[in-house]
Amino acid sequence: MIKKVAILANGGDVAGLNPVIRAIMRTAQTNGIECYGFIDGYKGLLENNFIRLDGNRLADGILPKGGSIIGSSTNTIVFNYKVTNPDGTVEYKDLSDLCVENVKKDEFDCVFTLGGDSTQKSARDLYIKGINTIGVPKTIDNDVACTDITFGYNTAVSVAAEALDRLHTTAETHHRIMCLEVMGRYAGWIALESAIAGGADAALIPEIPYDINKVAESINKRIARGKQFSVVVVSEGAAPKDGEASTFTSDVDSKSGISVKFAGAGDKVSKELQKLTGLESRCTTLGYMQRGGTPTAYDRVLSTKYGAKAMELAMEGKFGVLTVIKDGKLDYVSLEDVVGNNKKLGEVQGGTEDSNVRLVTMDHELVKTARDIGICLGD
Ligand code: F6P
Numbered sequence: 001m002i003k004k005v006a007i008l009a010n011g012g013d014v015a016g017l018n019p020v021i022r023a024i025m026r027t028a029q030t031n032g033i034e035c036y037g038f039i040d041g042y043k044g045l046l047e048n049n050f051i052r053l054d055g056n057r058l059a060d061g062i063l064p065k066g067g068s069i070i071g072s073s074t075n076t077i078v079f080n081y082k083v084t085n086p087d088g089t090v091e092y093k094d095l096s097d098l099c100v101e102n103v104k105k106d107e108f109d110c111v112f113t114l115g116g117d118s119t120q121k122s123a124r125d126l127y128i129k130g131i132n133t134i135g136v137p138k139t140i141d142n143d144v145a146c147t148d149i150t151f152g153y154n155t156a157v158s159v160a161a162e163a164l165d166r167l168h169t170t171a172e173t174h175h176r177i178m179c180l181e182v183m184g185r186y187a188g189w190i191a192l193e194s195a196i197a198g199g200a201d202a203a204l205i206p207e208i209p210y211d212i213n214k215v216a217e218s219i220n221k222r223i224a225r226g227k228q229f230s231v232v233v234v235s236e237g238a239a240p241k242d243g244e245a246s247t248f249t250s251d252v253d254s255k256s257g258i259s260v261k262f263a264g265a266g267d268k269v270s271k272e273l274q275k276l277t278g279l280e281s282r283c284t285t286l287g288y289m290q291r292g293g294t295p296t297a298y299d300r301v302l303s304t305k306y307g308a309k310a311m312e313l314a315m316e317g318k319f320g321v322l323t324v325i326k327d328g329k330l331d332y333v334s335l336e337d338v339v340g341n342n343k344k345l346g347e348v349q350g351g352t353e354d355s356n357v358r359l360v361t362m363d364h365e366l367v368k369t370a371r372d373i374g375i376c377l378g379d
Contacts, residue, residue, distance in 0.1 A: 002109035002314055004034045006050055009072040010041035010115040010122075014140050014152025015295035016303040018062040018069055020114055023307025025053050031315060036108070037070035042078050042122060044070070045111070046095055048102040063300060066293045068114075077118065079125055096122075096129060103131050110314040114138045116150070117339060117357055120322060124335035127320035134313055135322035135335055136306045140290055143187035145356040146333045147324035151306060154298040156183065156290040157193045160233070163286055164198025168231055170282075175228035177219060177273050177281035181266025183290050184235040188360045190290070191235035195375055196366065201230040202376040204269060206237035206245065207360045210378025212269065216276035218376035223277065230279070234269045236262040238378075305330050 007024055009017050021037065028035040035053045038044030051070070053059045062069055081095045103111060110132040113123040116139035123133040137144040140156035160182050167178040180200075184190045188205020195203035202218060204210045219230045239245040246264035263285075270283035295303065302325070309323045309330050321332045334340075339356055360367060370377060 002033060002317075004036070004106075004108055005110045005112065005311070005314060006036040006038055006103075006108045007053070007070065007112045007114065008038040008041050008045060009068040009070055009138070010076065010113065010119040011072060011074055011139065012291055013067050013072055014138055014291050015066050015155035015293060016151035016299040017067065017072070017114060017138065018065045019295060019300045019303035020136055020138070020151060020307040020310075021053070021069060022059070022062050023304040024112055024311050025059055025307075027308045027311035029054050031311075033311075033315075038111075040071040040076075041073040041115070041119075042076040042099070043073040045099045045102060046076075046078055046081070048106070050106075064294045066291075066295070078122060096126060099126060100129050100131055110134060110319065112136060112310050112314075116141070116144055120144070120335055121339040124320065124339050127335060132314070132319040133335070134310050134319060135338070136310050137322060137324065140190065141184050141187050142189040143184075143357045143359065144322075144338065145358045146322065146338045147326065147358075148328070149302065149325050151299055151303040152291070152295075153189065154302070155293070155296045156190050157197060158296050159290050159293070160190055160194035160286060161197035163284065163289070164194060164200055164231060164233065167284060168199065171229035171231050175279065177230045177232060177270065177277065177279050179232045179234055179266045179270040179273070179281065179283040181234045181236055181283060181285040183286070185237045185260070185262055186357055186359060188235045188238070189366075191233045191238070192360060192366050192370060195233040196370055196373075198233070199231070200233045200375060202232040202378065203235075203370060204233070204238040204265075204378045205235045205360055206239065207362075208377050208379050209239055209241035210269075211241050212272045212276065212378075215269070215376055215378050216273055218374075219273065219277045219279070223279070228279070232269065232273065234266040234283075236265050238265050238269070241379075 025035045036050045039049045114136045120135045123135045127133045137150040139150045140152045142153040171178040182190045266283040270281045274281035306323045
């Protein structure tokens, strides 16, 4: 019998966090279970900073709200935590024991971890250390292994598709190439799906190193057919076949595992296409617009299903797992399968031998559809 649970949201915000929190909270309430939220993700777990979620105004009316009412923290890895000593020196410490202590002291029967790959890795490791964790897959990048879809992704694609519709107007009116840089560090799902939804002429994704001459060729063919404009979607992690992805590294600390920041891919493509086609070209970077704001109806429903399922799993005593959608059905898999050492599984999911992250595979129906309708993928 579980009596008390807590939720934490970790990593970048996405639309859908609050609906997941609401669904966990409501299912807990229905079953007479107390529900709490750690403030700012794993940071709250470390600092034992949490609030009661049910029965107060903070948690009212949150279904359509973007962001997270309990905050979220990025790059907080409790197993390798950056600590600045009073003398200014920096050390990396494993503070996971403190997290275990906090959870035990306050008698939380389960901690729900809302996050992507790195959040779920910590959830898996904390589970091994004796905390009952249940993960819920969150990221606009849609790259968590073992699930068909993460919450937040549908909203991001919808925002990108709307941006493409709006960019079309300027492209057509001014006879320009309009490039849209979208998020997706290692996975091109947002770029690919929004390109299809928004009628783009080319989509460059991290999984297909691009040849800029091929992209220019496809635009030149359009010009020859009388189409004096083109719209190109560029994933932030897209890289030329003979080069590297565009990153800025000022904030990166390899020791801490802080993730690389991507920037400039769209601008680079835009400048090169202007040279190669003679059409004027402009780049728009969509950035955090994709993560913020109200979730789509699809994301609200998905997040609610995930949250309710997560609470059900807790009541059934199934811990160390992640809620997933597999072949359209709500289900769960072990966190070990999602982020563990079974790289074979990662490979089936489109990952690599080093990572389980779910990438776009070349036989995926979205790739086939894009090619069928003539979207240039840069190869
Ligand atoms: O992983 C989600 C994501 O939105 C990526 O698409 C993007 O590269 C990254 O987060 C940006 O993170 P931050 O909020 O740290 O700038």
